[in-house]
Amino acid sequence: MLGTVTMIQQGTILLYHGTDWESALDILNFGLKLEKVRQLQLGRVTQLGPGWYTTDDAGIAWYFASIGPGTVDQRYTVIEMELHLEHLESLLERGLASKSKIINVPFQGEQYWFDFNAFAFLNH
Numbered sequence: 001m002l003g004t005v006t007m008i009q010q011g012t013i014l015l016y017h018g019t020d021w022e023s024a025l026d027i028l029n030f031g032l033k034l035e036k037v038r039q040l041q042l043g044r045v046t047q048l049g050p051g052w053y054t055t056d057d058a059g060i061a062w063y064f065a066s067i068g069p070g071t072v073d074q075r076y077t078v079i080e081m082e083l084h085l086e087h088l089e090s091l092l093e094r095g096l097a098s099k100s101k102i103i104n105v106p107f108q109g110e111q112y113w114f115d116f117n118a119f120a121f122l123n124h
Contacts, residue, residue, distance in 0.1 A: 016054060018062055020074055051113050
């Protein structure tokens with residue numbers, strides 16, 4: 001395992017997403033944009049399909065930030081999102097999110113995938 005899972009207060013979880021600086025600023029300032037994520041994933045193989053990927057392990061997010069599209073020879077970072085566990089459970093139950101093991105990496109870890117239809121909720 002690359003890092004540790006962080007819970008900042010009872011009933012919440014921190015999720016991390018590794019990306020390039022420009023995308024991070026765009027997400028932080030304007031939220032997740034369906035068309036931008038679609039464009040970035042166009043023609044790329046994703047483990048769980050098109051959507052937004054996070055992890056509860058900051059070290060894993062840093063790993064993916066370092067190898068992500070647009071980050072080679074560029075600056076990259078990790079953004080953090082606090083989510084109430086009840087909201088995460090609701091998204092999981094409705095099929096708008098899923099949790100699974102990350103495959104084809106030299107370490108063990110889990111990822112949270114969010115469907116495009118979850119973006120409106122995640123952006124508020």
